[in-house]
Amino acid sequence: xxxxxxxxxxxxxxxxxxxxxxxxxxxxxxxxxxxxxxxxxxxxxxxxxxxxxxxxxxxxxxxxxxxxxxxxxxxxxxxxxxxxxxxxxxxxxxxxxxxxxxxxxxxxxxxxxxxxxxxxxxxxxxxxxxxxxxxxxxxxxxxxxxxxxxxxxxxxxxxxxxxxxxxxxxxxxxxxxxxxxxxxxxxxxxxxxxxxxxxxxxxxxxxxxxxxxxxxxxxxxxxxxxxxxxxxxxxxxxxxxxxxxxxxxxxxxxxxxxxxxx
Amino acid sequence: xxxxxxxxxxxxxxxxxxxxxxxxxxxxxxxxxxxxxxxxxxxxxxxxxxxxxxxxxxxxxxxxxxxxxxxxxxxxxxxxxxxxxxxxxxxxxxxxxxxxxxxxxxxxxxxxxxxxxxxxxxxxxxxxxxxxxxxxxxxxxxxxxxxxxxxxxxxxxxxxxxxxxxxxxxxxxxxxxxxxxxxxxxxxxxxxxxxxxxxxxxxxxxxxxxxxxxxxxxxxxxxxxxxxxxxxxxxxxxxxxxxxxxxxxxxxxxxxxxxxxxxxxxxxxxxxxxxxxxxxxxxxxxxxxxxxxxxxxxxxxxx
Numbered sequence: 001x002x003x004x005x006x007x008x009x010x011x012x013x014x015x016x017x018x019x020x021x022x023x024x025x026x027x028x029x030x031x032x033x034x035x036x037x038x039x040x041x042x043x044x045x046x047x048x049x050x051x052x053x054x055x056x057x058x059x060x061x062x063x064x065x066x067x068x069x070x071x072x073x074x075x076x077x078x079x080x081x082x083x084x085x086x087x088x089x090x091x092x093x094x095x096x097x098x099x100x101x102x103x104x105x106x107x108x109x110x111x112x113x114x115x116x117x118x119x120x121x122x123x124x125x126x127x128x129x130x131x132x133x134x135x136x137x138x139x140x141x142x143x144x145x146x147x148x149x150x151x152x153x154x155x156x157x158x159x160x161x162x163x164x165x166x167x168x169x170x171x172x173x174x175x176x177x178x179x180x181x182x183x184x185x186x187x188x189x190x191x192x193x194x195x196x197x198x199x200x201x202x203x204x205x206x207x208x209x210x211x212x213x214x215x216x217x218x219x220x221x222x223x224x225x226x227x228x229x230x231x232x233x234x235x236x237x238x239x240x241x242x243x244x245x246x247x248x249x250x251x252x253x254x255x256x257x258x259x260x261x262x
Numbered sequence: 263x264x265x266x267x268x269x270x271x272x273x274x275x276x277x278x279x280x281x282x283x284x285x286x287x288x289x290x291x292x293x294x295x296x297x298x299x300x301x302x303x304x305x306x307x308x309x310x311x312x313x314x315x316x317x318x319x320x321x322x323x324x325x326x327x328x329x330x331x332x333x334x335x336x337x338x339x340x341x342x343x344x345x346x347x348x349x350x351x352x353x354x355x356x357x358x359x360x361x362x363x364x365x366x367x368x369x370x371x372x373x374x375x376x377x378x379x380x381x382x383x384x385x386x387x388x389x390x391x392x393x394x395x396x397x398x399x400x401x402x403x404x405x406x407x408x409x410x411x412x413x414x415x416x417x418x419x420x421x422x423x424x425x426x427x428x429x430x431x432x433x434x435x436x437x438x439x440x441x442x443x444x445x446x447x448x449x450x451x452x453x454x455x456x457x458x459x460x461x462x463x464x465x466x467x468x469x470x471x472x473x474x475x476x477x478x479x480x481x482x483x484x485x486x487x488x489x490x491x492x493x494x495x496x497x498x499x500x501x502x503x504x505x506x507x508x509x510x511x512x513x514x515x516x517x518x519x520x521x522x523x524x525x526x527x528x529x530x531x532x533x534x535x536x537x538x539x540x541x542x543x544x545x546x547x548x549x550x551x552x553x554x555x556x557x558x559x560x561x562x563x564x565x
Contacts, residue, residue: 016324016326016333016337017333017336018333019332019333020363020364020365025363027359027362027363028363031348031351031359034348034350035348035350099344099346100342101347101348103313103340103342103344103346104342104346104347104348104360104405105363106332107311107335107338107339107342107406108332108335108360108363108364109332109333109334109335109336109363109364110363111332253332254315254330255313256313256314256315257313257314
């Protein structure tokens with residue numbers, strides 16, 4: 001190796017200021033909202049909600065009896081809830097990881113906890129708008145504005161938005177966006193919608209069943225098949241949410257930019 | 263005085279070693295990381311920026327590890343190579359957002375100053391999606407400089423810039439370096455590094471091949487034997503004349519012309535014109551056949 005005029009600087013060793021703290025950051029929330037919605041996703045997000053409301057209106061007009069609302073709304077409505085959370089929760093972080101613009105956020109002194117929580121709040125809000133509110137509207141169409149079923153399913157869907165988004169944000173932070181989407185899809189379709197209906201114990205580890213437990217605490221409807229009771233649903237849901245967010249923060253703090261060997 | 267230190271730093275991906283046991287130190291002024299594509303420059307910059315954990319060794323800025331240390335970005339700025347910015351924002355909004363994310367007390371004023379430094383006022387109200395690659399580079403630099411950092415890390419900052427933009431950026435980085443900031447930039451283009459930085463770190467195959475004052479390294483490069491491909495109206499006669507000169511070590515007559523190995527670049531290029539004139543030979547081509555950057559690096563690595 002050639003060495004000419006080698007420098008020998010010592011680090012000055014002044015105290016390094018810590019990161020910028022704060023629970024939420026308005027700039028990150030606005031950027032996340034615009035990045036998520038500017039990708040023409042609004043129509044994509046609204047489509048399943050419109051279908052759900054349309055089916056409710058159709059069944060209300062054509063179907064006989066009152067047995068269908070809890071079945072249709074809890075199965076179809078909560079499937080839409082889970083899928084919306086998967087796309088939103090995955091993309092609030094994943095879109096920036098995919099195109100590399102996350103580096104602009106990571107090159108700031110904002111604490112990684114603030115970044116994760118700010119993005120998480122936006123994801124929960126968007127899921128509420130595109131899944132929980134449509135579930136409520138479909139419930140109102142089916143059973144009336146003051147029905148316990150509509151309110152119960154709405155509150156349950158809000159709880160679902162809180163839990164699912166924490167899970168899917170964690171998956172994105174740990175596995176990167178592509179694999180996270182695949183794992184999330186398998187979780188929703190196979191674990192929650194196939195196994196949970198066959199094996200009752202699976203409901204103990206299912207965000208859908210936590211949400212249904214919350215919904216049922218208001219709706220008191222025997223056709224809402226929650227495999228866990230209210231206490232377990234809330235306790236497990238809260239624990240999963242907190243743990244998922246905490247680990248997402250740890251994971252983002254140790255984010256290694258994807259290595260091209262350049 | 264703020265410095266960046268790498269001590270025994272390696273980084274590997276599976277079985278592939280991207281950076282191999284590098285120890286170097288960068289102080290105030292402009293330092294160029296020079297090396298061919300794939301040499302490991304970006305990996306080194308990413309480790310300096312705390313975007314990548316060293317597999318071995320330690321990277322520090324002002325004595326503090328860069329890994330898992332977001333607080334350092336109060337003093338450090340990074341301009342990534344990737345052309346990824348929030349394209350839906352205007353240039354001004356992007357720089358202002360950066361100012362707010364750094365917690366600056368007057369983000370509008372800081373953004374105005376940074377945009378002014380890069381002479382981007384004329385396009386600040388346009389969406390970044392309408393910018394050329396060179397303009398994107400400049401707005402990225404404006405966003406990076408908005409908090410007046412002590413350390414600026416730039417990955418291939420001249421990519422996509424036209425010559426005028428390039429000169430402006432060089433002047434700006436020079437001025438920043440002269441003000442005592444630590445400016446580190448990567449490049450695979452020798453001329454860029456030559457014009458901009460006094461100190462260079464040459465990276466080849468993930469290793470530090472040369473380090474120090476650019477002029478000294480350049481001298482080592484130019485004093486080495488050079489190979490030229492020469493074509494003329496009478497190659498055989500020219501070859502006979504050339505071999506008698508002290509600046510020429512070897513001559514080979516090939517189907518493409520003469521392959522000449524010169525011991526001294528400067529003397530040979532001065533003499534060949536007078537030799538051909540004296541012998542009445544018409545020179546049609548003098549081409550350095552090993553002047554690619556890679557061959558220079560290979561030489562440096564072997565030295």
